[in-house]
Amino acid sequence: METVPIQMPDGSSVPVRLLPAAGTHRHPVTPDAPRAAVVIAPGLGVPAGYYEGFALALARRGFDVAIGELRGNGDSRPKPSATSTYGYHELVSVDFPAIFEVVRDRFPDSTPYLLGHSMGGQLAVLYAARVRGRLGGLILIASGTPYHRGYRGLSGPGMLFGTAAISLTANLAGFWPGDRLGQTGFGRQSKVLISDWARLARTGRFVPLGADIDYEERVSRLKLPVLAITVTGDDLTPEGAAEHLVSKMPNAELTWWREPEPLGHNGWIAQPATTIDRIEKWLRDR
Numbered sequence: 001m002e003t004v005p006i007q008m009p010d011g012s013s014v015p016v017r018l019l020p021a022a023g024t025h026r027h028p029v030t031p032d033a034p035r036a037a038v039v040i041a042p043g044l045g046v047p048a049g050y051y052e053g054f055a056l057a058l059a060r061r062g063f064d065v066a067i068g069e070l071r072g073n074g075d076s077r078p079k080p081s082a083t084s085t086y087g088y089h090e091l092v093s094v095d096f097p098a099i100f101e102v103v104r105d106r107f108p109d110s111t112p113y114l115l116g117h118s119m120g121g122q123l124a125v126l127y128a129a130r131v132r133g134r135l136g137g138l139i140l141i142a143s144g145t146p147y148h149r150g151y152r153g154l155s156g157p158g159m160l161f162g163t164a165a166i167s168l169t170a171n172l173a174g175f176w177p178g179d180r181l182g183q184t185g186f187g188r189q190s191k192v193l194i195s196d197w198a199r200l201a202r203t204g205r206f207v208p209l210g211a212d213i214d215y216e217e218r219v220s221r222l223k224l225p226v227l228a229i230t231v232t233g234d235d236l237t238p239e240g241a242a243e244h245l246v247s248k249m250p251n252a253e254l255t256w257w258r259e260p261e262p263l264g265h266n267g268w269i270a271q272p273a274t275t276i277d278r279i280e281k282w283l284r285d286r
Contacts (some may be wrong), residue, residue, distance in 0.1 A: 001052070002106070006098045010086065014076045014095060016102045017048060017067040019059040036136060036283045037064040037110035039103055041120030042141075043097075043188030044197070045178060047074030047268065051117075054272045061280050064107040070120070073187055080190045081248040082174025087192035088208035092127040095234060113283065117137040118237065119197065120264065122193065125245065126206060129218035136286060137225035138252075139279060142234050144241030146197060147204035151240060159201055167191075167198035185232050216248065225253040227282045232261035255282060 002018040021035060038058055040051050048069040055065040071091060072080040086094075101186025103112055113136045116124030128135055142152060148160035170176035170191040178185030196208040206215040226249060230242050245255060257269055257278050268275045 001003040004102050004106075006095075006102065006264065008071060008094060008098070010084075012071050012076060012078065014071050014098070015048070015074075016069070016099050016144070017052065017055070018102070019055050019065040019067075019105050020107070021062050021064050022056075022059045023259060035062070035064060036105075037066065037077070037103055037107040037111045038114045038116050038139070038279075038283075039100065039112055040065070040067045041114060041124050042067070042070055042073065042194075043120050044189065044265070045072070045185070047075060047178030048265075049074060050234070053267055054269050054276070057272055057276050058279070059243050060171065061276065063280075063283065064110045066099070066103045066106070071095055071121075072190060079179075079215040080175045080188050082191075083260065084190040085192050086190050087170075087196040087210070088123060088206070089127060089196075089210045089212070092123050092130060093212070096123070096127040097131075098187070111286075113134040113137050113139060114142055115279075117141050117269075118143055121245065122206075125219055125222075125248070126208075126215055129215055130213070130221055132185045132218075132222070133224075135224055137227070139227045139229070139282075140245065141229045141268065141271040141275065142155070142237045142242075143229050144237045144243070144245045145204065145226075146201035146241065147244050148201055149204065149240075150244040150279060151238060155235075155238070163198040167194050171192040206248075219248045221251065222249045223251045225255070225282075225286065226259065229257050229259060229278065231259040231263050231265065231268050233264040233267075 004016045006014045048067045051067050058065045069076045114124045121140040150157045176189040179188040206258045228246050
């Protein structure tokens with residue numbers, strides 16, 4: 001595995017992990033049928049290193065793979081502080097283009113597909129809206145929006161007031177101190193990123209701070225292939241939350257699949273066999 005550090009304008013260092021295809025590609029790689037390069041966007045507070053086993057399994061199926069770290073998470077440095085002012089917009093307009101430049105340099109003959117987990121899926125959709133035809137497609141796993149109306153029963157008000165409380169805490173502290181709350185705290189995060197997330201939970205719309213385009217309008221025009229995977233036992237991204245995200249792309253070529261094993265929000269990463277089978281089939285059908 002090769003790791004390439006990227007320097008961001010605010011001085012942050014964001015590593016990109018690169019795994020070239022290690023297995024035999026089951027179809028001839030030609031200019032008309034290039035190899036797929038799967039670029040993984042992690043979930044909030046999930047280190048990129050956690051996806052290495054999953055990425056290796058994909059590479060063994062004959063795909064090039066890259067894992068981009070979310071700024072401030074995992075091996076990215078420095079950790080978020082009161083001076084951190086990046087949110088959804090900066091990640092998709094600055095960080096993702098830099099990550100994809102590394103991917104194109106390393107895998108120039110491969111077609112990039114963006115795989116987003118959880119918040120990584122939200123960011124993947126926004127990035128796709130910016131670059132449109134430059135992606136082969138999107139793979140969204142355990143990914144939806146936190147819009148409170150996508151949750152049933154008390155989970156809806158819980159998501160609404162929970163995200164609001166987290167955002168208020170982040171603004172008072174200067175950052176979200178989730179690293180003090182263990183694995184369920186989403187890690188230490190920029191207050192702007194948390195504010196964008198809470199706004200999405202409240203309004204159901206992508207209106208990130210500092211946006212230079214109408215993301216909702218751009219997303220609605222996307223026509224690329226999308227594989228949306230939900231996971232049994234995932235309370236963080238139930239069916240309604242996933243449906244709300246993909247409903248923003250009415251013109252996309254959508255394929256749904258539900259992981260039948262009760263692996264929850266993150267368990268599919270450590271037990272990826274059936275998920276990778278489905279991803280491989282979908283990629284082979286492109």
